[in-house]
Structure formats: C-alpha cells, structure tokens
Amino acid sequence: MTTLSVSGLNVWFSTEDGPLHALKDVTFDIPERRIVGIVGESGCGKSTLINAILGLLADNGEIRNGEILFEGQSDLTKLTRREMQDLRGPRISTVFQDPMGALNPVLSVGEQMINIQYRSGQSKAEKAARAIEMLKLVRIPDADSALNRYPHQFSGGMKQRIAIAMSLMMEPALLIADEPTTALDATLEVATIELLQDLQEQIGCSVMFISHHLGVIAELCQDVVVMYAGEVVERGTVRDVFHDPRHPYTRRLLECDPARQTERTRVLPTIPGEIPDLRHRPEGCVFAPRCLERHPGCDMAQSERMVAPGHAARCNLVDQSAAEGESA
Amino acid sequence: MLNYAVKRLGLAVAIVSVAMFLLFCMIYLVPGDPASVALGPRATDAMKEALRVKMGLDQPIWVQFWNFFSGAWTGDLGQEVLSGRPVLDVVLEQLPFTLALIAGGITWSVAIGIPLGCWAAINRGSFADRLVGILSVAVIAVPSFVIAIYALLIFSVSLRWLPAIGAGEPGHLGDQIVHLILPSLAVGLGWVGYIARMVRASMLEVLEASHIRTARAFGLPENMITYRYALTIAILPTITLLGVGIGQMLSSAVFAEIVFARPGVGKLVYDAILTRNFPVVTGAVLVTTVIFVLLNLVADLIVGALDPRVRSSF
Numbered sequence: 001m002t003t004l005s006v007s008g009l010n011v012w013f014s015t016e017d018g019p020l021h022a023l024k025d026v027t028f029d030i031p032e033r034r035i036v037g038i039v040g041e042s043g044c045g046k047s048t049l050i051n052a053i054l055g056l057l058a059d060n061g062e063i064r065n066g067e068i069l070f071e072g073q074s075d076l077t078k079l080t081r082r083e084m085q086d087l088r089g090p091r092i093s094t095v096f097q098d099p100m101g102a103l104n105p106v107l108s109v110g111e112q113m114i115n116i117q118y119r120s121g122q123s124k125a126e127k128a129a130r131a132i133e134m135l136k137l138v139r140i141p142d143a144d145s146a147l148n149r150y151p152h153q154f155s156g157g158m159k160q161r162i163a164i165a166m167s168l169m170m171e172p173a174l175l176i177a178d179e180p181t182t183a184l185d186a187t188l189e190v191a192t193i194e195l196l197q198d199l200q201e202q203i204g205c206s207v208m209f210i211s212h213h214l215g216v217i218a219e220l221c222q223d224v225v226v227m228y229a230g231e232v233v234e235r236g237t238v239r240d241v242f243h244d245p246r247h248p249y250t251r252r253l254l255e256c257d258p259a260r261q262t263e264r265t266r267v268l269p270t271i272p273g274e275i276p277d278l279r280h281r282p283e284g285c286v287f288a289p290r291c292l293e294r295h296p297g298c299d300m301a302q303s304e305r306m307v308a309p310g311h312a313a314r315c316n317l318v319d320q321s322a323a324e325g326e327s328a
Numbered sequence: 329m330l331n332y333a334v335k336r337l338g339l340a341v342a343i344v345s346v347a348m349f350l351l352f353c354m355i356y357l358v359p360g361d362p363a364s365v366a367l368g369p370r371a372t373d374a375m376k377e378a379l380r381v382k383m384g385l386d387q388p389i390w391v392q393f394w395n396f397f398s399g400a401w402t403g404d405l406g407q408e409v410l411s412g413r414p415v416l417d418v419v420l421e422q423l424p425f426t427l428a429l430i431a432g433g434i435t436w437s438v439a440i441g442i443p444l445g446c447w448a449a450i451n452r453g454s455f456a457d458r459l460v461g462i463l464s465v466a467v468i469a470v471p472s473f474v475i476a477i478y479a480l481l482i483f484s485v486s487l488r489w490l491p492a493i494g495a496g497e498p499g500h501l502g503d504q505i506v507h508l509i510l511p512s513l514a515v516g517l518g519w520v521g522y523i524a525r526m527v528r529a530s531m532l533e534v535l536e537a538s539h540i541r542t543a544r545a546f547g548l549p550e551n552m553i554t555y556r557y558a559l560t561i562a563i564l565p566t567i568t569l570l571g572v573g574i575g576q577m578l579s580s581a582v583f584a585e586i587v588f589a590r591p592g593v594g595k596l597v598y599d600a601i602l603t604r605n606f607p608v609v610t611g612a613v614l615v616t617t618v619i620f621v622l623l624n625l626v627a628d629l630i631v632g633a634l635d636p637r638v639r640s641s642f
Contacts, residue, residue, distance in 0.1 A: 056544055088547035096545070101538035106560050106635050115556075116546040150636035166546070 001072055003174050003206035004030040004053070009066035009077075011045075011052050011230075020278045021230065022048045024286075026066070027304065028225045028235050030174065035200060035207040037221035037238070039214065039253070043275050045230035046210050050176055052077075053208075054094065055084035071173060089116055093167040097179040099160035103151040109135075110147030113166055120170075134165040137202075138195060157188040161195065168199050175200070175207045181216065193220055214257045218242055226250045229275050229286045232304075236311030246313035249287045285315065293317060332632050332639050340625045345397075347617045352396050355610055356389065365604045405611035410603075415611035418596070423615065425495050425592040426581050428504070430623075432512025433577050434570065437519030442566070444520070445527025446559060452532060460528070464521035472580035476514035476587040483510055493589040511584040515577050519570070526569055530562040537561075564631050571627025575620050 011023040023045050030036045038046055051057045053068055053076060068076040070092070076084065088094075096102045104112055113131035114124060122130070128147060135143035138161040140154075151159055160180060167175055177196065181189040193216060200207055211217055217224055217238065224241045226234040226249065234247040245251045252271045254260060261268070273290035276282060282289065284299040291298065297316045305318040363379040364371065380386055383406075384395055399405065405415040448460040467475075484492035496504035534540065535558055543553045582594030589595075593612050600608035632639045 054545055056541070085547045085549075088545055090547070094542070094545040096538060096542055098538050102542045104539045104543065104557050104561075105637060106564075107557070108636075115548060115552065118548070118552075150640075152637050152640070163542075 001032050002029045002069070003032050003071060004208065005067075005069040005072075006049075006053075007067055007069070009049075009052065009068060010064045011048055011057065012062050012064050013058070014060045014062070015279065018279050021281055022061070022278060023052065023230045024281070026227075026230070026232050028232055030206045030208055031223075032206055033200075033204055034223060035197075035209055035221045037217035037224040038208060038210045038227060039212060039217055039224060040227035041212060041253075041275070043229075044227040046227060047178070048230070049227075050094070050178055050208075050210070053176065054088055054092065055079065055081070086119070089172075090119065090170040091172050092174045092176065093170065093172040094176045094178065095160075095163050095167045095180045097182055099156050099163055099180075099183055102163050103159060105151055108148055108150055109154075109162055113147070113169065116166060117170065130169060131165075134169045135162065137199065138162070138165040140165070157184055157192070160184060160188075160192060164192070164196065164199065168203055168205070171203050172205055175205050177207060177209045179211055180209075182211070182213070189216070196220070214242075214254065215259050226253065229281075230278060231286055231314060233287065233315070234313040236307070240308065240311040244307075244311075246307050246311070246318050247287075247315045248291050248293050248317070250313070252292075333629055336625055336628055336632075340621050343621050344618055347621070348397060348400055348614065349393075351610060351614060351617075352393055355606070356392075365606070400614060405614060406607040408605060408608055410605070415607050416615075418608060419593060419612050419615045422591055422593050422596045422612075423619075425590060426578070426585070426594060427619070428508055429512055429515055429581050429584060429590070429592060430574060430577050432508045433516030433519065433580075434574075436513055436516030437523050437570070437573075441520045441523025442527050442559075442563070445524040446531055446554070446562075448524065448528045449531035449535065449562075450554065457528075460524055464524045466521070467517050468521035468525075470518070471583075472514050472518060473583035473587060475517050476511065476584050479510045479514055480587060495590045495592075507588075507590070511588045511590055514584045514587070515580045518580075519573055519577070522569065522573065523566055526566045527559075527562055530565050531558060534558045534562045560634060564635055567627050567631050567634075571624040574623045574627075578616055578620060 007027045009023055009026040013020040013022055026049065040046060052063060055076060063077045070076050110128060110131060114127045117127045117130065120127065131147060132143045135146050140146050140158060140161060154162065181192050184192060197220060209221055221238050224238050225232055226241065226247065228249050234241055234245065234250045241250060242254065245254055256269050256271060258268055271290055276286060276289060285302045288294050288298040302314050302316060304312045304314045306312050307318055363376045363383060363385060367375055367379060384392055403416055407413065408415055408418055444460055448457040451457050480492055483490045490510050491507050494507060496507035540553060540558060543557050581592060582598060585592040585595040586598060593616060597609055597612045
C-alpha cells in the first residue's frame with residue numbers, strides 16, 4: 001500500500017504582482033515503509049509541498065487541483081481543518097530544519113511532549129512515561145530529568161533528537177523530515193541519520209526526507225524525487241536516478257555535488273542562471289533557459305515520460321537519450 | 329530562581345542608593361535656605377539659626393549626606409516642618425491610597441489591553457484590528473487629567489453612577505472600590521493603548537516563529553497555541569514595559585488624586601510643595617522611588633518566572 005500518493009498537485013499563491021504557480025502537476029508516491037528523498041535547490045517548492053501536505057499553506061496559498069491521497073483513502077486536499085488537525089501529529093508528523101527554533105523556548109520539554117499527546121486519553125503520568133521512553137530511545141542522557149528542562153539547556157544536536165523523539169512518539173504512518181540535518185555539523189549529521197534509520201525500522205513508518213545533500217539522500221533513501229521550480233523533473237529509485245539520470249537538471253545537479261568531484265578544482269561547478277520567476281512560467285520546459293541540451297522541442301509543454309518501470313523524467317529527450325544511453 | 333531573585337534585589341538596593349544620592353544633590357542645589365523658607369519672612373536670624381542647627385544644615389556637606397543616607401536606610405526621613413511628625417509616618421499613611429490607585433490602573437490596562445492586543449493580532453488586517461489600532465493611539469494621546477475630568481463629568485456629574493470625590497468610607501471595602509473606579513481608569517486608560525499595541529506586535533512576531541509552526545504541525549488546538557505557546561512569550565516584553573510604566577502611572581496619579589480629591593502620595597506632594605514643606609517632598613519622592621524600584625523588581629521576577637532563558641542568564 002502507498003502511504004502517500006500525490007498526483008497532479010497544483011498550488012498557486014496570490015501575490016501583489018499577480019498569481020504565482022508554486023507547484024505544477026506534482027506527482028509522486030511514498031510507498032509503505034520506504035524512505036523517499038525530495039531533492040532540489042532552494043526555492044524549488046519543497047516547503048510549499050510540505051505545507052500543502054500538512055494543510056498549513058499560508059492564507060494566500062491555494063490548491064487548485066490534484067489530490068494527496070493518504071493511506072489510500074483520505075484525500076488531504078478535501079479534508080476539513082478539523083480532520084486535518086487530527087491527522088497532524090498522530091498520523092503525519094514533521095521534523096523541521098531548525099532545531100534551535102523548533103521547540104518552544106518557555107515551555108519545558110516535558111510539557112511540550114505531554115501536550116502533543118493531548119488526544120491519547122491517557123493520564124499525565126502515562127504521557128510522561130511515554131515521553132521518557134522516547135527520549136531514551138533517541139539517547140538523551142538522563143531522560144527523566146530532561147523532561148523538566150527547557151530547550152535552551154540542550155545542545156543543537158540534542159534538540160534535534162528531542163524533535164525527532166516528539167515526532168515519532170505517536171508512531172505516525174508518515175514522517176516528514178524537512179532538512180533535519182542541515183543545521184547540524186557533519187559528525188552529528190551522520191549520527192542523526194543513523195538514528196532516523198533505526199527508528200524508522202522500529203516504528204515501520206514511511207519517511208519523506210527533504211534535503212539538498214545528495215550524499216545523505218543516497219545513503220538513507222530508497223526512492224528519490226528531484227524537484228525544480230515547483231515541478232517534479234525526475235523520480236525513481238535512488239539507484240536508477242543517481243546511476244542513470246535522464247533529466248538534464250538531475251545530471252547537472254549530480255555533477256555539482258562536491259562529493260563527486262574527482263579532480264581538485266579551484267571553482268566548484270554550478271548551474272548558471274536562476275530559477276525562473278514563477279509568476280511567469282515559461283510555456284515549455286521550465287529548465288530550458290538553463291539547459292545545455294536545449295532544442296526547439298523544449299518550447300512545448302513537457303509531460304512526464306517513463307524511462308523504465310518506476311523511473312520517470314519530465315524531458316522530451318528521454319526516449320532518444322534512452323537509446324543513446326545504451327550505446328554510450 | 330532564588331539566585332536570580334537575590335541578584336535582582338542587590339541591583340535594586342544599588343539603584344535606590346543612586347536615587348538617594350541624586351535626591352540629596354538636588355535638595356542641596358535648590359536655591360534658598362530651607363530654614364528661612366520654612367519659617368517665613370518674619371523669622372529672626374536667631375530662630376533661623378536654631379532651626380538650621382536642628383535640621384543639621386550647619387554640618388559639613390559630607391556629614392549631611394551621611395546623615396541623610398544612613399537616616400533614609402533606617403527609615404528616618406526627618407520631621408515634617410510644622411507638626412514635627414516623622415515624615416515616613418506621614419507618607420506611609422497616604423501610600424495605600426496611591427498603591428490602590430496604581431493597582432487599579434494596572435488592572436484596567438492588563439484586563440483590557442492584553443485581550444484586545446491578542447484579538448487584534450489573531451484577526452490581523454481586519455476591520456477590528458484597525459479599530460483597535462486607532463483607539464490605542466487615541467487613548468495614548470489623551471493626557472490622564474483630561475480623561476479624569478471627562479470621566480468625572482460624564483459618570484459622576486451627568487449620569488451620577490459613580491462618586492466624584494474622596495476615597496470612600498474607611499474600612500468599607502466595597503465603597504472604597506467604587507471610589508477607585510474612575511480615578512484608576514484615568515490612570516490606566518492610556519496604558520490600555522500601550523499594552524494593546526505591544527501585545528499585538530509581539531504576538532504577531534511570536535506567531536511567525538518556527539516553534540509555532542512545529543506546534544501546528546503536531547495538530548495542537550489553536551487555543552492552546554495562542555494562549556499557552558504564543559501569549560506566554562508575547563507577554564514578556566509587556567510585563568517589562570508595565571514595570572517601567574508604573575513610573576508614569578505614579579505621575580498620572582498626582583493628577584487623578586487632585587481631580588478626584590483623593591488622599592494619596594501625589595496629593596501629599598502637591599500640598600507639600602504649595603506649603604514649602606520640603607522634608608515631606610523629599611520623603612515622599614524617596615518612598616515613591618523605592619516603590620517604583622520594587623515594582624520593577626516584581627516585574628523582572630515575573631519575567632524570570634515565566635522565561636527560563638532569563639532565569640538561567642543570571
């Protein structure tokens with residue numbers, strides 16, 4: 001069963017300078033018990049996607065069409081505020097990027113962990129016991145007294161582990177991890193990823209892991225979705241996409257990964273140009289203005305093409321490059 | 329928390345000492361001889377000299393300062409010129425009336441200002457929000473004595489709902505509270521505006537914070553987010569502001585006490601200035617300073633109690 005199935009999702013924002021098409025025909029699946037990485041540069045619509053799933057779009061944002069099917073039954077775009085609020089936390093939970101700001105500074109860790117269990121119907125002591133159990137699971141030292149402490153008394157890495165404990169405490173079906181390791185240093189990053197991996201296996205949830213760190217995605221995820229300017233440009237298993245990238249953007253992104261540089265260079269490669277102004281989307285391929293393989297066919301609207309079962313790319317070169325890929 | 333309180337108390341003692349020093353300098357620098365002012369133009373030189381010795385004005389300045397300083401810390405603020413009663417007794421007799429007035433003013437400003445600011449922030453950009461904004465500026469702009477006079481004219485003279493003068497029958501709490509309504513409104517109404525604006529601004533800031541997004545992402549009820557997660561933080565600058573604002577309320581209390589003919593420290597100082605009763609003036613100012621510093625201390629302790637980050641930074 002698929003935990004989350006997003007299909008044809010379109011999100012628009014009304015701005016002072018006119019409507020902005022933030023997400024265009026976004027389609028991807030998060031199968032049960034799998035970790036799906038979402039990768040893309042800043043401004044590619046990752047945050048909008050999270051907010052659309054959580055039902056927390058800003059007031060000027062609107063889902064025009066498309067559906068977000070959760071656990072095969074409820075379409076999240078059609079739920080009432082109240083129904084959506086009931087899903088957030090127990091069924092779909094989130095770990096945010098900034099561990100420093102994600103916890104309330106004036107409430108004790110215990111109160112925050114107890115408050116999010118407000119629907120469980122258990123006694124306060126039972127909720128506290130559950131919180132302690134989770135803190136032990138994420139290896140917070142002295143978990144019992146940690147409940148009475150405040151966020152500023154923990155280090156950044158510990159705060160992020162507390163945030164992870166909070167998000168998995170109710171054993172959700174889907175965990176959305178929004179760049180959970182970006183604010184941490186490299187050693188903590190590895191430890192946090194391993195922790196997430198362990199807990200995911202224990203709880204058996206699906207994870208939507210947002211990151212711009214390709215190495216982390218390759219390490220942690222089974223599937224990957226590459227986003228550019230609010231569109232899914234390529235998706236498939238990590239193996240397929242990373243070893244056989246079909247969209248020019250994916251290829252450029254992989255070339256720019258510092259970990260893939262084989263020679264010493266003074267200047268790391270970048271993709272020249274900028275993400276287009278989403279108030280004026282180009283008619284054809286959204287990546288065309290920056291694409292090195294651009295040709296007249298790119299001026300027409302692009303649809304997603306299947307490369308292989310489970311591997312799709314939104315580029316009209318796909319069929320011929322598939323053929324060339326074999327001979328090269 | 330205890331550690332924090334002790335340190336804050338030490339700071340308060342230091343502030344009062346500095347205030348005493350400044351007060352002493354001011355008295356010393358005021359032109360004219362206090363003894364001749366007190367005794368009037370027809371006093372003989374011998375009488376003036378006798379009073380000067382009695383008041384300790386013949387001593388060198390540092391002895392005078394020490395006497396004033398040590399006297400003040402032990403509660404001896406000198407004697408009233410005419411009756412010879414200890415100044416401290418005279419001031420403390422009037423103090424409860426003023427404290428009640430300030431407490432009333434704070435009650436008005438907090439009870440109306442905080443919900444109003446919160447409501448405006450939640451309904452940001454709505455008609456109600458704009459109305460609150462305009463009314464806040466309006467009540468801030470009107471001086472307290474104008475509010476006092478209009479309140480008196482409307483509610484006491486025209487409508488006859490509330491008493492116009494006095495502080496109520498001694499020992500009769502209900503009557504005293506009824507007498508407190510209009511004067512405290514005059515003292516606190518401007519602060520309703522300040523607090524509403526302050527709470528609105530800090531609520532808007534806090535509601536944007538990422539921990540509020542986290543709280544929403546966990547599906548917490550909107551009421552819990554507003555009051556427990558956001559207001560607890562948004563209220564902190566307001567409490568600090570109110571601590572400082574008590575100084576301003578003490579000065580509006582002077583007007584309110586005169587307009588409503590209420591007893592109180594403000595009225596006492598006003599009368600003492602008119603009769604050149606300088607020991608009472610200095611005594612009352614010093615007591616007011618101590619009250620101000622203490623209430624500021626209370627405000628800081630409340631902030632410390634609510635904000636663990638402040639607590640551990642001391």
